[in-house]
Amino acid sequence: MEYLRLALKNLLRRKTRTLLTLVGIGVAIAVLYSLLEFQQGYEQGLNAEINQLGAHIMVVPKGCPYEAATIVLHGGKWPRYMEESYFDKIAATPGVSQAAPILMDAMINPATKDNKIFLGITEAYGTLRPKWTIQGTSFSTLEAREVILGTSIAEKLRLKPGDTFHLRQDAAGRAAGKDDADMKVVGVLERTGSQDDGFIFMPLHTLQSIFKLPGKIVVVLVQAEKIDGASMEQTTQALRELGGNMNIFPLSELLNNASQLMQVTKVFVLAIVLVAIAIGAVGVLNTILMAVFERTKEIGMMKAIGASPKDIFALIWTETILICTAGGLFGIGVAVAGSRGIEWFLRQAMASQFSQLPETTLIGISPGVILLCVGLSVGLGVLAGFYPAWRASAVKPIEAIRGAN
Template identity: 25%
Template structure:
């Protein structure tokens, strides 16, 4: 009996009991669909996070003060970084292209009868746009003269334009922050929300010296953090090493001593989040795969019933020359066909479910956050192969039982 004949006979047997075959394979369909959906959503989340971190800046390296400790007790952050550190990093770290000090502040922005509190009010350096890869939509950015003179100028995001100026051109307008006038010289290109749902256009930038001198009235030149851009993505790990070495030397920190700063690049955060996402996806997929085991048990049960119902047919086949291995192959092929068809249907349903979920997320997440639809067809192939393996594993016992039937007893079976 050829394989083609076996397949034809198996298909005929399955289509003869369509309802039973459909109900039997339901567990496999649900299992494969659930696993496909989980894997696809997990990969989509990873792709979205990667895109979000890439949008933070061009090969960004972040330097910030370390948590101070008194014994085992954390005392919070102490200002240990200076603008001179930022300049030294550019001058003495070959892997670093540009840097920008950052000073964070808070305040309400007033224009005419309107007021608005930006989510981020930051003092930055002249190269901040290069580090953050945020282009200007209109106007100009700060100059070295603005930094040196702590000039009262600012650049605003799209949200502040919409809330304070509506249709009016903001360039050249004067806003007040803590009753201090600042002239708007530029508007940032709209960026939308980040993956946490925070509005990245609700931002106001000014020279970091202006924040310290004008808004905070501070005589200290410390900055809250420094952002740097590595020359290439491949040089980011090297840039981190160079910055750590330089700042240890500048801050007089010996080997073995805990530094008063921390250096990391955005890819490190992205990798950690990808590991977390991958672990969650694997865990949820493993839970969903339990349905495959349930489906496999269902296949084994229905194949045992089929062997019992077709005992006389098996006896006739053996009487006319069918060998035990032909009977074994016959029932094994039926089992594999059942599970494989369930795998194909489940993969299709999983793709549809993943597409629906990502569409729903994109509809409700607001502007700026886009979940890409990621479908791994190699994963689909693996899912179908795994379905076939389930069919082989759970179909082998019924098939072997059919092959071991005594032809005479089988012919006598009523």
């Protein structure tokens, strides 16, 4: 027989009470775990998406840069355009290594979620995507009626190289005078794991022609020669000096700003979680203190048969640490098991604050976060158990036993 087993058996005496206390701690720890994982997953996801973009600076028409960034990261419609001629100036700016003009349009059907996102690109886009592998070929000319499909959309449309993609405008498109087109599928991308998998790529001028946007582009992705702070600052400044009604937007700034926004949310939610944990701790203290009061005679007996105050303190402390640790593990288990559901809920709840969250897994399993939560649970037990353990250790055996007789 050892302390741990005795403590465990003592806790199992009042199963319902122990379970409720454990669940209280578990819920608080589950929320904390999910929050920390979400924060980490969000940052990593955003970072990965920005890295996959292969660019360091975005040049977009004036407007909300975050909205623009979201459109660029996830695809969509944005009603502001810049002139393609502006692109040449950007490409020639000192400090710019590569620049890729992009035009984007989309057919969005919220009801069926049957969305088609079109990207008009030049061969420069390929240089930002050195890891692209195309099954088939690239575009023959910048005006060719050809498409390259991302792997997901190709699977969805059941198209392969050599097939014909029938581009049919929706009602809004037809009203705007946009053309239908039958286009040859020249290539299908091998899976990239990025947003590219869902895009339909076509030559820039083809998209301009079909969608009636001659000479327009939406964004220029810029790869800088040097990405240290000073060089980036210089390149950004040089691009700003080009004039025009443009936003020059370093992507590192996007990451920082998004992280800061997330940080504010995190601090707020963390405050709520800490209150929940504090309530849980008071619950544990109450449970253990009640158990100590109920077991006063028994504690007196233990002292009579040789237990020292230190032994009793250790026993009650072990019980408290055990219940908190079990609660913490339970909470982590629930958070991990229900991570898909929790992520779905958070995505819905945060949709208005973060118009598009990264598509990567946001709530994963990180040893660091698990350790932190377990550590916090144990710490909670250490704190919450101190007073009941001290009360128990101070029980006078004679008074306790006399109370029984």
